[in-house]
Amino acid sequence: QEHSFVNLRMSTSKVLVGGDVQGQFSKVFERVRVANTKGPFHMLLCVGKFFGPDDASSTPPSALVPYIDKHAEVPLPTYFIAEDDDDIAILDALGVKNGGEIAPNLHYLGPGGVKTISSLKIAWVSGKLNDPKFAAHEIANSAIQELLSSSTRDVDILITNQWPAGVLTHVRTSVPPPSDFSPALHTLAQAAHALRPRYHFTAGKGEFYSRPPYLNGNMIAGTRLVTRFFSLAPAFNLGKQRDLYAMGMMPTASLKNPEVEPADATPSPYDRSAPSSSSSSSKAHGRFDMTPHPDNRTRDRHGEDDPRKRRRGVPIDPRDCWFCLSGSTTEKHLVVSIGDETYLALAKGSLVEGNALIIPIAHTGSFISASEAARAELLRYEGGEVFEPRYVLYLLN
Numbered sequence: 475q476e477h478s479f480v481n482l483r484m485s486t487s488k489v490l491v492g493g494d495v496q497g498q499f500s501k502v503f504e505r506v507r508v509a510n511t512k513g514p515f516h517m518l519l520c521v522g523k524f525f526g527p528d529d530a531s532s533t534p535p536s537a538l539v540p541y542i543d544k545h546a547e548v549p550l551p552t553y554f555i556a557e558d559d560d561d562i563a564i565l566d567a568l569g570v571k572n573g574g575e576i577a578p579n580l581h582y583l584g585p586g587g588v589k590t591i592s593s594l595k596i597a598w599v600s601g602k603l604n605d606p607k608f609a610a611h612e613i614a615n616s617a618i619q620e621l622l623s624s625s626t627r628d629v630d631i632l633i634t635n636q637w638p639a640g641v642l643t644h645v646r647t648s649v650p651p652p653s654d655f656s657p658a659l660h661t662l663a664q665a666a667h668a669l670r671p672r673y674h675f676t677a678g679k680g681e682f683y684s685r686p687p688y689l690n691g692n693m694i695a696g697t698r699l700v701t702r703f704f705s706l707a708p709a710f711n712l713g714k715q716r717d718l719y720a721m722g723m724m725p726t727a728s729l730k731n732p733e734v735e736p737a738d739a740t741p742s743p744y745d746r747s748a749p750s751s752s753s754s755s756s757k758a759h760g761r762f763d764m765t766p767h768p769d770n771r772t773r774d775r776h777g778e779d780d781p782r783k784r785r786r787g788v789p790i791d792p793r794d795c796w797f798c799l800s801g802s803t804t805e806k807h808l809v810v811s812i813g814d815e816t817y818l819a820l821a822k823g824s825l826v827e828g829n830a831l832i833i834p835i836a837h838t839g840s841f842i843s844a845s846e847a848a849r850a851e852l853l854r855y856e857g858g859e860v861f862e863p864r865y866v867l868y869l870l871n
Contacts, residue, residue, distance in 0.1 A: 493706030497526015522677030586617020
């Protein structure tokens with residue numbers, strides 16, 4: 475069992491994904507260096523605005539000179555995309571407008587394409603679709619058309635600067651779309667639908683947003699795979715919203731036993747043949763009706779509304795989650811051990827002496843919907859010396 479776990483770890487790529495850097499290179503790279511000591515990670519991907527407002531005043535940007543001259547170090551291989559015309563002008567002046575290395579470990583991916591990095595198939599689109607008179611629009615449009623004309627499918631990660639049109643379809647939320655919406659973003663939706671990424675990271679709203687996973691049309695071993703969509707906040711934003719995402723994942727090509735379909739998975743927002751959220755709710759969630767009551771209340775045994783109870787299936791914000799380490803209500807003095815993907819904590823209300831909880835670090839509804847790396851680490855905890863030879867292991871959702 476330990477041998478199989480080691481093989482799983484060797485085939486798992488650990489990735490950091492960051493939001494708009496905005497020229498804060500030294501602060502971002504120092505933060506990544508500290509995070510990498512706890513990884514280590516194979517790469518950092520950056521979405522959104524990479525350069526700052528003053529970086530166009532000199533070539534190369536003064537904040538990058540220490541890294542170009544090797545007086546400072548980029549802590550791990552870093553790959554970024556361009557957002558607007560200012561970014562494109564800076565990259566042109568640096569001689570890498572079509573992609574290339576700017577400094578050791580610092581790479582501009584280019585206008586768009588697909589590349590395998592650390593065993594993961596990464597797809598990207600630079601630029602923004604907003605106004606044809608801007609170079610950033612033409613770069614994004616050309617990149618999308620190239621991706622659509624290729625036969626590329628089932629990428630591991632897709633990074634873009636904008637939200638695809640219709641990405642919130644089938645989601646019961648009051649989150650408004652980004653202010654830079656353009657009808658041209660329907661072509662980005664077509665690309666996201668065709669590429670079937672397992673993760674799609676973007677920026678553009680100035681805040682963090684996590685969409686419920688959606689079925690992307692790919693199947694492995696009889697299991698339907700899902701796409702997880704995240705919009706990251708800018709680095710060091712004043713609201714302290716999530717601007718750096720850490721994950722471990724196996725390449726889609728290596729998956730033999732994929733994760734169980736998450737309970738909150740929705741149909742694809744880009745599939746016109748998919749039923750609406752109102753008609754597909756019971757199908758998407760099995761035999762349970764997850765439709766929330768208008769005021770998030772459930773009913774008591776007499777059929778009356780019970781305001782004391784919260785209806786199961788209502789999404790919980792990570793900031794209010796009892797188990798998220800970043801949450802305000804987490805009782806961190808109960809934490810015993812922290813791993814790469816999970817942590818061990820004592821139960822506040824123990825059923826028996828020695829009652830412990832193994833909890834995924836990522837905000838997820840259950841262990842069966844957690845990443846394969848997190849489930850593998852569970853087995854490592856289970857097979858270690860933490861527990862007595864005789865114990866009962868059960869799952870909580």
